Amino acid sequence: MLSCREVCENAHGYVDADISVWKRLQIRLHLAMCRNCTNFIDQTRKTKVLIAKSLGRDEKAEVSPDLMAAFTQSTKKNPAEDPTPSGGSGRRKLDDT
Amino acid sequence: MSPTPLPARLKNGDPSAFEEIFTALNSTLIRVAASITGNRATAEEVTQETWLAVIENLGTYRGDAPLRHWILRILSNKARTRATRDGKTEPLDTFQVGFPDQFTESGDWAVAPSLWEEITPERILSGRQTWELVQEEIRNLPSSQQAVLSLFEHEKMSSGECAEILGMTPANVRVQLHRAREKIRQVLDAEASK
Numbered sequence: 001m002l003s004c005r006e007v008c009e010n011a012h013g014y015v016d017a018d019i020s021v022w023k024r025l026q027i028r029l030h031l032a033m034c035r036n037c038t039n040f041i042d043q044t045r046k047t048k049v050l051i052a053k054s055l056g057r058d059e060k061a062e063v064s065p066d067l068m069a070a071f072t073q074s075t076k077k078n079p080a081e082d083p084t085p086s087g088g089s090g091r092r093k094l095d096d097t
Numbered sequence: 098m099s100p101t102p103l104p105a106r107l108k109n110g111d112p113s114a115f116e117e118i119f120t121a122l123n124s125t126l127i128r129v130a131a132s133i134t135g136n137r138a139t140a141e142e143v144t145q146e147t148w149l150a151v152i153e154n155l156g157t158y159r160g161d162a163p164l165r166h167w168i169l170r171i172l173s174n175k176a177r178t179r180a181t182r183d184g185k186t187e188p189l190d191t192f193q194v195g196f197p198d199q200f201t202e203s204g205d206w207a208v209a210p211s212l213w214e215e216i217t218p219e220r221i222l223s224g225r226q227t228w229e230l231v232q233e234e235i236r237n238l239p240s241s242q243q244a245v246l247s248l249f250e251h252e253k254m255s256s257g258e259c260a261e262i263l264g265m266t267p268a269n270v271r272v273q274l275h276r277a278r279e280k281i282r283q284v285l286d287a288e289a290s291k
Contacts, residue, residue, distance in 0.1 A: 003204025012275040020254070040210040047252065047282040053218045054231035061123040063116050067148055070133040074152045075110030 003031045007037045011044045104164050108155055119148065122165055125247040126172050132244035132263060133176035134183070143179050145170040166288060173262045213289050222288040230288065234281045241265075242277035251273055 004009075007030050013019035014027050031081050063071075103255035130140035130266060150171050158167055179230070201207050218228040225233075235243055248259040249270070254275070256267040263270065 003200075004206050005200045005204035008155070008199070012278055013271070016274075018271065036206045036209045039212045043210060043213055043282055043286060045280070046213055046216055047278055047285060050216075050218060050227060050231050050285070051235065051246055051278065051281060052250045054228040054235065055247060057228055057232065060120045062118045067119075067145070067152075068112060068115065071115045071151060071152050072110060072112060074156070086272040 002026050004030075004034060004037050007031070007034070008040055011041055014041060015045045015048055104155075104158060104160060106244065107164075108158075115152075118168070122168060125252060126169070127217065127223070127245045128240065128247045129169065129262060130172055130176045131240040134180045135240070136183075139179060139183065140176070143172065143176045150175070166254070166258065169248070169262050173264070177264060189259075197229065211286065211290055213285070216289055222285075222291075225284070230284070231281060232285050238277050238280065242273050242280075244257055245270055245273040246277050 007014075007027055008017055010023060010027060014024065019027075027041075031041065031052075101109075103114055103118060107118065123144065125279075126144045127137075127140050130143040130147075131137050132138055147168065149230040154171075158164065174176055175245060199206060199208055216227060218226065220227045224231050235246060238246070244263055245259055248254045249256065254262070259265070259270045260267040263287060266274070
């Protein structure tokens, strides 16, 4: 059976469902008998949820007037295209410069 | 009638659609760019350039990947080009989070983990709501870990997709993710135990 240390080392993979089925079963077996590891997995799961919620509350940036002007000018210049294959966009290809 | 999808609203020049995607994604873009370029000011410049490229190339977006992923890929390419040009890449951190002193030699718990009761985003810990504490701890993490958290936990990308955007291996993404999360778990545990 896995030791508590081994369960702890695999806790993040377990909450992400990112470990092998065999390892998952071993952890479940251990958790059925170990309250300490159950608490640890619960802490790990809550941490994951809190991180996602905290990132979702990031201060909201506002679009600068220049960027919004660029958006409105570009879409006026290049209105939504014909979705058929023959409807070419005439726009330049993405570059990375 | 179902609402018009965001990409179509953008292509139709709807300003509220642009505000919506900008607001939702801008901080993630800056975090990812900072991770790749190793410099916050450069990251903000690259992010601005990315938005201009998005505007310019909206017509080429075909919906093969989610819009947010398409934008993140543009950013990733720009940030990598910039990092190469500037000769700057941030080495992956060596910030370690282990489990010291928590286990006996036989691998059993030496100090039992507490049961976190009623730890909610709104609970007050050290004078702040829990989510504010977590936000601060995220800001204190190395930029590579902040970027991984944003992509994996907020954008719900897989470790493979995160790796592609950040130029890491999927295994490295998982290591960064686990270290970041473990660091924050330890801070929360210390606060919850006070």
